[in-house]
Amino acid sequence: MNIILLGPPGAGKGTQAGRLMDAYGMKQLSTGDMLRAAVKAQTPVGLQAKAVMESGGLVSDEIVSGIIGEALDALPTATGVIFDGYPRTEAQAHSLDALLAERDRELDHVIELAVDEDALVERITGRFTCASCGEGYHDSFKKPLAEGECDKCHGHEFKRRPDDNEETVRTRMAEYRAKTAPILPIYEARGIVSRVDGMADMNVVTQSIKAILDEK
Ligand code: AP5
Numbered sequence: 001m002n003i004i005l006l007g008p009p010g011a012g013k014g015t016q017a018g019r020l021m022d023a024y025g026m027k028q029l030s031t032g033d034m035l036r037a038a039v040k041a042q043t044p045v046g047l048q049a050k051a052v053m054e055s056g057g058l059v060s061d062e063i064v065s066g067i068i069g070e071a072l073d074a075l076p077t078a079t080g081v082i083f084d085g086y087p088r089t090e091a092q093a094h095s096l097d098a099l100l101a102e103r104d105r106e107l108d109h110v111i112e113l114a115v116d117e118d119a120l121v122e123r124i125t126g127r128f129t130c131a132s133c134g135e136g137y138h139d140s141f142k143k144p145l146a147e148g149e150c151d152k153c154h155g156h157e158f159k160r161r162p163d164d165n166e167e168t169v170r171t172r173m174a175e176y177r178a179k180t181a182p183i184l185p186i187y188e189a190r191g192i193v194s195r196v197d198g199m200a201d202m203n204v205v206t207q208s209i210k211a212i213l214d215e216k
Helices: 013-024 031-041 044-055 061-073 090-102 117-125 166-188 202-213
Strands: 002-006 027-030 081-084 109-114 127-130 136-138 193-197
Touching: 002 013, 002 166, 013 027, 013 081, 013 136, 013 202, 027 031, 027 061, 031 044, 031 061, 031 081, 044 061, 044 166, 061 090, 090 166, 109 166, 109 202, 117 127, 117 166, 166 193, 193 202
Parallel strands: 002 081, 002 109, 027 081, 109 193
Antiparallel strands: 127 136
């Protein structure tokens, strides 16, 4: 099974992808995570992407489709993929079709996380992750069980993304509205889009997505 999680910044794509990986043995391919790793490693892709990401703009279609192709090549065909943050433009949607067809894969579901944009700024500006294992937290919605200690790996270092400030978040949302939301009709025409209420409790969102994936 290959699925896309689609939604604006802070909709919960990364949160839900992590849970689906655990439940279904699928692999999450997050272009945001891959680009952040490239920035950290100062690779040529990372050097090109850094300033664009910090401004909230979109990295070029060629770069992101290139890294998705490489990531797919590193996976056994039988491993299902959760596309998180990709595709984000019409050109990327067409590239994904080609990348999947070349690898005998099909797209089964596009799950749209429907959210109230005003609430997303609070979600994003309150977000932080464990510096060791990457487990995600939130100042209000998901605090570590023991203060200052990661629930998963018991690490004590946490970090925040440089693009998680209000100004950049507003730019990222505008990019979503202008370039990403318009790709939905491509998938609606194929009858593979399901909408889930992304404002519900995280566990309820997970259950709703699982109900869709378990249908067939
Ligand atoms: P990317 O990393 O993809 O960021 P994004 O799309 O802006 O999404 P986020 O990671 O911010 O949010 P999310 O939906 O995963 O939410 P999360 O689960 O963390 O991209 C970053 C940048 O990289 C882009 O701006 C661009 O420059 C570049 N880029 C990446 N892909 C690209 C592409 N394909 N093309 C071009 N450029 C690209 O949740 C957020 C918070 O809310 C968390 O704290 C979480 O705990 C909390 N939360 C989640 N669900 C709920 C809930 N139901 N109730 C309450 N709180 C919740």
